[in-house]
Amino acid sequence: MGGYLGFMWTYVKLNLSSAMEYRAAFVSQVVGMALNDAIMIVFWWLFFLRFPEVGGWQLADILRLWGVLAVAFGLATAVFGNCSRLPALIASGQLDYYLALPKDALLHVLVSRMSVSAWGDVTFGVVAFVAAGDLGVATMALFLVLSLTGCAIFTAYHVLVGSLAFWMGNAEAVGTQASGALVNFSTYPGSIFRGWVKILTFTLIPAALVGHVPVALTRRFDPLVFLGVVAFAVGIAALAVAVFRLGLRRYESGNRVTLRA
Amino acid sequence: MNLGSRVRKYGEVVLVTAQNGLAYPVDTFARSGFMVVVIFVFVQLWTVTFELSGQQSIAGFDLPRMIWYLVLTETIVMSCPRLFSRIDQEVKEGDLAYALGRPYNYALFHYASYLGNALLALPLNFAVGAALAFALAGPPPLPAVAWPAVASAAFLAITLNFAVELAIGLLAFWFEDTYAFIWIYQKVVFTLGGLFLPLDLFPGALRRLAEVLPFSSIAYGPARLVAGFDTALWATTVATQLFWLAALVGLVALLYRRGVRRVNINGG
DSSP: OHHHHHHHHHHHHHHHHHHGGGHHHHHHHHHHHHHHHHHHHHHHHHHHHHSSOBTTBOHHHHHHHHHHHHHHHHHHHHHTTTGGGHHHHHHTTTTHHHHTSSSOHHHHHHHTOOOTTHHHHHHHHHHHHHHTOOOOHHHHHHHHHHHHHHHHHHHHHHHHHHHTHHHHSOOHHHHHHHHHHHHHHHTSOGGGOOHHHHHHHHTTSOHIIIIIHHHHHHHSOOHHHHHHHHHHHHHHHHHHHHHHHHHHTTOOOOOOOOOOO | OOHHHHHHHHHHHHHHHHHHHHTSHHHHHHHHHHHHHHHHHHHHHHHHHHHHHTOSEETTEEHHHHHHHHHHHHHHHHHSOOOHHHHHHHHHHTHHHHHHTSSSOHHHHHHHHHHHHHHHHHHHHHHHHHHHHHHHHOSOSSOGGGHHHHHHHHHHHHHHHHHHHHHHHHGGGTOSOOHHHHHHHHHHHHHTTOSSSOGGGSOHHHHHHHHHSGGGGTTHHHHHHHHSOOHHHHHHHHHHHHHHHHHHHHHHHHHHHHHHTTOOOOOO
16 A cells, blocks of 8 residues: 555656646646636625525535535546546557556556646635635544545546446547536535435436535534445445456557657 | 638638538537536526525526526537637647648638537537427527527627637747636636626626626627517627627737747748
């Protein structure tokens, strides 16, 4: 486990120092993304000016929701930056490089790219959560843990959807739609989803476990629900690894000669 | 070259680009599929909001009008191809230098190519969004004869977006990275442009500010026509769009002229 964490940390440092080569671009992307997220809060501010509450959700809950989601999504695309590119990498036979190396191929593929703007999401997420108020050591610790479980769910979900490329060939369109659906469902108050749609947000599109349930936990902690979220994150991560390995048996090399410097 | 030949030339670019889009039908249809997710989530949000507020109509919008409004705003925004990244890339990698020697106007060539993609996506996105809105909220609150007028405003909105994206792409002459500009522009259209929330629901001062900015001509202006059409409103909307289009064309021309002076061509 320690070896894997060290490996990931080395890649994060390398990717960051590589991004810092273009310092102005780095700063503009991080600041731009943080502003981009912040403008969405303006929409919700306008919305709640007109309708102070939607099924128990208020502006502070939206700030917490966007806080947890932005950190989770930001970490997923900053640390595991290739997660959304898996369908393209598989379809074009670009896994060869990772398969020939001793480290776990899936982890290596995921960490070998970083989305620079994702650090803007992480920065915004922390600011949004703090701005929601009602802070304490326990709440901040919970925020950190739930952001990490959210990151695991986001990444695993993308790996699962991306692995469809082993069977479908071109799964880019499906991957983009599935990713968009998860983000879309998770950025709205959980109270607007009812019946079968609510079930969907706990299963096929796990938006509730990434955003809605974490917000409920920061409002009122329930150890059983918390353990449920952690168990789901561990379970979906294990399932993603298993499905990727199963898919690898069907992988066909692209015979591409590439230079990685 | 006379006007007819020019129109034919750029018309060919529109056709070729549209044909390219049709060569990958799965991708084209899959993109329209995202409309389903977006409209579906909005329907959930507004259904619950209307239900909890206990009101039938809010600022002139009842639930069907709100849903059809969102179908229009989303159709327009989701049908706009991502032009700025192409311009940004051409400026940074120097491909623009090749375009300078070719027998076409750089901006018009890109406009034709942009239209080819947009005119393919527009009916598809609208059909998908309208089908869902029809199923969830009933028929649109608009007489059939008014649709061509709404379509003309939607077309101008897409053209306005082209001018903004071209201007942002051309900023690559001066800035190392233009992505931050486009993200912020997109989100300003989401909010002050009225993509998610009609300006009628904004507080007074903010509504007045949003109305005088160009962003509302891209989303709110054309979509508002669906919620309550009258000829005078349509004429005002189109006149405002044409005003902003003229201003943006002037800005793009200025940026292009200044930017091209910075292009250095060495060797062959």
